[in-house]
Amino acid sequence: MVATETIIALVIVALVVVLAILTNGIKIIRPYEQGIYMRLGRYIRILNQGFNMVAPLINVVVRIDLRTQVLDVPRQEVITKDNSPTNVDAIIYIKVIDPTKAFFQVTNYRTATIYLAQTTLRSLVGDMELDEILSNRQKINLHLRDVLDDATDKWGVKVEGVEIREVDPAGKVKDAMEEQTSAERLRRAAILKADGQKRAAILNAEGEKRSKILSAEGSRQARILVAQGQRLATILESQGEAQRLRIMSVGASPLDSKALTVLSLDTVKNMANGQATKIIFPFEITKLIEGASEYLGIARQTPQREITKAGDLDTVVGKADKVLGPIPTPEELEVGTKSIEETMMAERLEEAEIAQVAKRERGKQLSGDDSKT
Secondary structure, three states, X not given: OHHHHXXXXXXXXXXXXXXXXXXXXXXXXXXXXXXXXXXXXXXXXXXXXXXXXXXXXXXXXXXXXXXXXXXXXXXXXXXXXOOOEEEXXXXXEEEEXXXXXXXXXXXOHHHHHXXXXXXXXXXXXXXXXXXXXXXXXXXXXXXXXXXXXXXXHHHOEEEEEEEEEEEEEOHHHHHHHHHHHHHHHHHHXXXXXXXXXXXHHHHHXXXXXHHHHHHHHHHHHHHHHHHHHHHHHHXXXXXXXXXXXXXXXXHHOOXXXXXXXXXXXXXXXXXXXXXXXXXXXXXXXXXXXXXXXXXXXXXXXXOOXXXXXXXXXXXXXXXXXXXXXXXOOHHHHHHHHHHXXXXXXXXHHHHHHHHHHHHHHHHHHHHHHHHHO
C-alpha cells in the first residue's frame, strides 16, 4: 500500500516536472513585440508575434517593445551664446526598428538616447542666442531630431520626433526681456499714434480742400445760373419794352393834335386822382391848356391836321410786322425755360460724377496708405 502511494506521488511529480519543462519551452509574443531567442548564451533567431516553441530550460527570450516610446529629457541649465542662463527640457519620441541591434549594441537604448539628447541639446543651444532659441524652436527641433536619429541608427532605434517643451531664462534675464518687450510695445504704440495723427491730418486737409473746391464750384455755378437768369429776364424785359414802344409808335401815328390833347388831359385827370401832394409835369402846363382851348374853339385858331392814313403810315414807319418784330409765344418761352433747366441738370450730373471720381481716388489713396503701413 505504501509502495503504491509512493509510486503515484512520483508519477505526479514527474508529470508536474514534465509540464513545467514543456511550459518553459512555450513563448507567447504579443502583437507589438518581438522576442530575441538565445540558447546557451548564443543568439538563435527573432521570435515573431504569436505562439513560439523553443528549447526548454536552456533558453532565454528577451521581449523588445516595437511601439513608439516617449522619453523625457530632464531639465538642465544651458548658457547660450550671448551668456544668458536658460533652463531647457525636451521630449523625445523613439521607436525600435531593429530589436537585435537595440539589445546587443547598447546596454540600455532608452538611457543612452536620453543622455545623448541631453548633450546634443546643450551643445546646440549653447551655439545660439536666446532670441534665436525663442523664435526658432521648430528649427531646433528638426535639427536635434536629425542629429539624434543619425547617432541612434547604429542602435537600431529611430528618433521620430523631438519637441523642446520649455525654454525658461533666468530670473534677471526674464526681467530684462520684459522691460525690452514693454519698451518695444511703447515704441510701436508711439509709431502707430504718430501715423494715425499724420493720416488724420492728411484726411482733414484733403476734406477741407475738397470742401473749399466744392464750395467754390457751387458759388461759381450759382453765379452763372443767376447771371443766366438775369440775362434772360433782361432780354425778355427789353424785348417787351421794345414791343411796347413799337406798338405805341404804330398806334400814335394816326393821331392828330386834338387827340393828343385829349389824351394829355386824361393823363392829368388820372394824376389828380392820386394821393400825392406834389406833382411834377414833364412839360409846361400852359401849353397844354392852350391846346385844350384851341380844341374847344375859344382860343386863337389853330391849323387843322389831317389824320394819317394806314397806307401813309406803312410808307413812313414801315410794315406793322417789321415794326413789331417777332413776338415770342408762351410755348417758345417754355422751351427756353426747359433748355435752361436741362443745362442746370447736366451741370449737376457733372458735379456728381466729379464727386464720385474724387471719392474713388481718395479711397485708392487710403488703401495705398494702409498697405504701406
